[in-house]
Amino acid sequence: MTAPRRTILASLLFILNICYIWHKLPTKPNHTLEHRQSQLWHQLFPLLTQHAPNCPPPILHGTAGTHRFDSANPIPRENYIINSEAILRPMQTAHGSFVHAIQHTKFGIAYNPDTRGIVTAAGGTYLPTFMVTLKLLRRTGSTLPVEVFMKDSAEYEATVCETILPPLGAKCILLSDLTPGLDFERITGFQLKALAILFSSFEDVLWLDADCIPLYDPIPLLTSEPFTTKGLVSWPDFWADTASPLYFEVSQQKEPDVTARAASEAGMLLLSKRSHFGILLLAVYYNVYGPEFYYPLLSQGAPGAGDKDTFLHAAAAMETDFYAVGVPPVDLGRMNTGGKSTVALNSGFIQADPIQDYARVHSGAENGSAPRAFFIHAGNPEFNPGKELLGRKLKGLDRRPARLWTYPPEALARVGFDAERVFWEGTVAVACEMGEFFESWEGKRGLCEKVRAHFTEVFADKVGD
Secondary structure (H helix, E strand, C coil): CCCCHHHHHHHHHHHHHHHHHHHHCCCCCCCHHHHHHHHHHCCCCHHHHHCCCCCCCCCCCCCCCCCCCCCCCCCCCCCCCCCCHHHHHHHHHHHHHHHHHHHHCCCCCCCCCEEEEEEEEEEHHHHHHHHHHHHEEEEEECCCCCEECCCCCCCHHHHHHHCHHHHHCCCEEEHHCCCCCCCCCCCCCCHHHHHHHHCEEEEEEEEEEEEEEEECCCHHHHHHHHHHHHEEEEEEEECCCCCCCCHHHCCCCCCCCCCEEEEEEEEEEEHHHHHHHHHHHHHHHHHHCHHHHHHHHHHCCCCCCCHHHHHHHHHCCCCCEEEECCCCCEEEECCCCCCCCCEEEEEEEECCCCHHHHHHHHHCCCCCCCCEEEEEEECCCCCCCCCCCCCCCCCCCCCCCCCCCCHHHHHHHHHHHCCCHHHHHHHHHHHHHEEEEEEEHHHCCCHHHHHHHHHHHHHCCCCCC
């Protein structure tokens, strides 16, 4: 071999060796999570703006009313929007162009892959409510990390966020820091959910409303079917789906049968960003334009209008799989002794274990025993003594302190333990250990003493010293 050829070969081997060593060297991620989140918003915000509905909002004539979901006796799907002709084409064009844009935009991964966690929004008066939820979550043994989103710095409470939450595995995040240009004076609580899920650091998310309390460690929900195969799991509301026929024209999808499923109750939601990132972006679109456009389209004035139906409708619009829990929620409360029917006077409601619900469906045992309760959505009243918890609902017919949940017995049996007692223990702990730190409790004296007194009177036990 001639000298020049040996020199060339040696040089080539040297270069290949350097490349190999460089490839094997440990490398840092290309960008931090914060940078990737910033890039996501830099891509998404112009699309939200460019594809805004270019027309007046829907105008309702009457409402869809209050109809409980009953697949055996369905109500017809009707249109209560009186300016349908004027808004159909502009909304359809905007919707279609936004979907096309997100499908043809290469978004980076703005979360930490292979992570799981809980996300909530809990600013202002919802912060003490969520502290009770967090206390009870940790009581289940769950170590899932929690991200608490707040709208902006006006909702940030330094002592709670910097001292109380971190030891409990939770942190505060300001949405306004992640979404420059978004007009937060026009953003309401309902609209925060999709944005909070989008900007959470987790790949797999369990969303919890501040007053939605898991009875057991929720990590199996994120590691089992239906979530592992469906990627999106929602729970039903009491009410029928009242989306306008116009919505299905706007989103260019086949109108589903009204017996297909109830409206959604979005106090809890499971979502995988790996498999359902596109529908999450469409849900953000529906919620950014929710109060004016999509909430009227999707609810037509029925109870609970807001973000609750945006996720499943977004999934259907993008032909993406999901699982809707079939077992309905059940009211918890006291027996209504003054009416014609024996029902619970609502103080909360239970939602089913989705793993057991899914197993029932796939085993053909849907007429068997109901799944255990996995969540209690305790919103009427919330377990927040700074709000309405210490009001009239705490008194029985004899005007003495009483339990909130004594009926129906079959629902209480599905809970499996004395959840109300446990919830009050958590409330006493929050009120007596942290009460001085909540800004929304400022000037409200004696909350610790009042919740202690109620607990002692009702549960015949003492808490603490």
